Amino acid sequence: MEIELKNEIGLDPENWEDIRDIGYQMVDDMVEFLKNIRKKPAWKKIPEEVKNTYKSKLPQEPSSIKDVYEEFKQNIFEYAKGNVHPRFFSWVEGNGTAFGALSDFMASTMNSNVAIGNHSALYIENLVISWCKEMMGFSEQATGMLVSGASIANITSLIVARNAVSGKMKEDGLYSVNKKLVAYCSTETHNCVTKAIEVIGLGNNQLRKIGVNDKFEIDINLLIKQIEQDKKDDMLPFCIIGNAGTVNTGAFDDLNKLLEVVRTENMWLHIDGAFGALAKLVPEYQDRLKAIEEADSLAFDFHKWLYVNYEVACVLIKHPELHRKTYASPANYLLAHDRGLAAGPDAFSNYGMELSRGFKALKVWMSLKENGINKYKALINQNIQQSRYLGQQVEKNKKLELITEVSLNIVCFRYVNTKFTGKELNELNKEILMRLHESGVATPSYTLLNGIYAIRVANTNHRTRKHDLDLMLDTCVKIGDELSKEFSKMLTHESN
Numbered sequence: 001m002e003i004e005l006k007n008e009i010g011l012d013p014e015n016w017e018d019i020r021d022i023g024y025q026m027v028d029d030m031v032e033f034l035k036n037i038r039k040k041p042a043w044k045k046i047p048e049e050v051k052n053t054y055k056s057k058l059p060q061e062p063s064s065i066k067d068v069y070e071e072f073k074q075n076i077f078e079y080a081k082g083n084v085h086p087r088f089f090s091w092v093e094g095n096g097t098a099f100g101a102l103s104d105f106m107a108s109t110m111n112s113n114v115a116i117g118n119h120s121a122l123y124i125e126n127l128v129i130s131w132c133k134e135m136m137g138f139s140e141q142a143t144g145m146l147v148s149g150a151s152i153a154n155i156t157s158l159i160v161a162r163n164a165v166s167g168k169m170k171e172d173g174l175y176s177v178n179k180k181l182v183a184y185c186s187t188e189t190h191n192c193v194t195k196a197i198e199v200i201g202l203g204n205n206q207l208r209k210i211g212v213n214d215k216f217e218i219d220i221n222l223l224i225k226q227i228e229q230d231k232k233d234d235m236l237p238f239c240i241i242g243n244a245g246t247v248n249t250g251a252f253d254d255l256n257k258l259l260e261v262v263r264t265e266n267m268w269l270h271i272d273g274a275f276g277a278l279a280k281l282v283p284e285y286q287d288r289l290k291a292i293e294e295a296d297s298l299a300f301d302f303h304k305w306l307y308v309n310y311e312v313a314c315v316l317i318k319h320p321e322l323h324r325k326t327y328a329s330p331a332n333y334l335l336a337h338d339r340g341l342a343a344g345p346d347a348f349s350n351y352g353m354e355l356s357r358g359f360k361a362l363k364v365w366m367s368l369k370e371n372g373i374n375k376y377k378a379l380i381n382q383n384i385q386q387s388r389y390l391g392q393q394v395e396k397n398k399k400l401e402l403i404t405e406v407s408l409n410i411v412c413f414r415y416v417n418t419k420f421t422g423k424e425l426n427e428l429n430k431e432i433l434m435r436l437h438e439s440g441v442a443t444p445s446y447t448l449l450n451g452i453y454a455i456r457v458a459n460t461n462h463r464t465r466k467h468d469l470d471l472m473l474d475t476c477v478k479i480g481d482e483l484s485k486e487f488s489k490m491l492t493h494e495s496n
């Protein structure tokens with residue numbers, strides 16, 4: 001019997017005008033939101049009744065897009081993280097831009113799966129990768145791809161570094177070498193590197209976390225000693241992960257020295273430059289970061305210090321054959337053809353773990369064209385100068401203390417009061433930070449540096465102005481003064 005197809009359905013709107021209306025509404029809402037962002041609190045607590053809506057049951061039947069959008073506006077849009085705000089300084093997070101958001105919208109409209117094929121998105125991603133190489137002074141032969149973030153960019157590189165050790169790593173894994181592989185980084189290295197080492201089969205005991213000097217840079221002598229020791233113990237040192245901008249303090253390891261070490265020891269140098277590598281665009285840092293050009297691999301984010309909308313990062317690898325050999329895995333359904341849709345550039349799945357991938361390159365392409373690299377250079381430099389200014393303001397204020405020298409765009413400070421012990425100051429500053437967030441004035445984050453709780457301002461914010469920094473510091477001092485009184489009362493109470 002012939003199959004009868006009746007009442008076929010699809011997901012396109014019944015009335016395209018509804019989509020047009022809501023699309024215009026969304027653009028209006030975006031413009032109002034971003035245009036007036038400064039007037040909004042930097043952070044807002046989510047009320048319980050709103051949180052309850054986050055637990056609703058799986059929708060069974062359709063709703064009107066108007067209702068869905070209204071609910072989004074009330075319960076989701078309203079409680080954004082706030083990293084678009086001019087006084088957001090937490091962790092290391094970028095702002096994104098209006099045009100970046102719109103380009104994501106168009107990328108999503110095309111909905112190209114940038115895995116394989118003969119279509120514009122693949123060519124544009126390759127173009128963006130070649131811009132990345134130019135930006136970083138990286139060899140033109142290098143291969144690379146866009147990934148979701150530096151975490152994945154780091155792991156993508158470390159897998160290639162591991163496979164470079166033995167020609168049989170693909171077939172026999174770590175059993176192809178009769179020695180334990182060891183990698184090296186500083187104690188200040190981002191934890192995603194530890195996670196990467198754990199999942200590529202080495203285990204974190206094989207990641208040597210080398211101590212740092214007083215500027216939080218890897219101690220080269222300790223590193224060399226450890227490598228010597230490991231070789232004596234019949235292990236196989238294979239990779240050093242250098243920092244171009246540590247997450248805690250923005251410190252740069254001495255990359256030139258690390259290069260010397262990898263060259264003498266025949267190891268791989270990977271650089272985690274999540275945000276710090278971008279400082280290479282600023283003349284002042286060009287020499288210090290020159291060694292990036294010589295590294296075997298490099299990871300950096302677009303969504304942090306290039307202010308591109310989440311999520312997009314870049315990985316570059318100096319050794320095209322090794323890179324491809326690591327990830328390529330023949331499959332009949334992925335064979336390239338000479339013509340038609342299945343022709344086109346080498347598939348990105350030959351260079352990383354992902355097959356289906358979105359068109360992340362579009363927002364990078366659009367943003368770089370919209371602004372030009374010189375504007376980014378000026379902005380990155382502006383963030384560095386702002387951070388130095390903030391450091392100066394902290395030093396000028398007797399009630400505040402700078403915990404470590406401002407090395408790039410990260411300022412770690414605390415409120416001080418001689419009445420309190422170190423431990424009490426840690427408590428006090430933690431409370432200051434939470435109240436500062438709740439006030440909605442500003443959202444820096446925190447870290448512990450040598451046991452000291454520091455309020456930490458990371459500035460990758462293109463919306464920040466000098467007065468934002470002033471307001472944040474004034475508010476910290478105000479809260480600190482109030483809290484000091486409360487704390488003193490509590491402490492006398494406790495000692496009675």
Ligand SMILES: *Cc1c(COP(=O)(O)O)cnc(C)c1O
Binds near residue numbers: 150152192
């Ligand atoms: C943010 C950061 C990472 C992780 O990057 P994601 O983009 O969040 O995956 C790695 N290293 C450093 C130094 C970072 O600042």
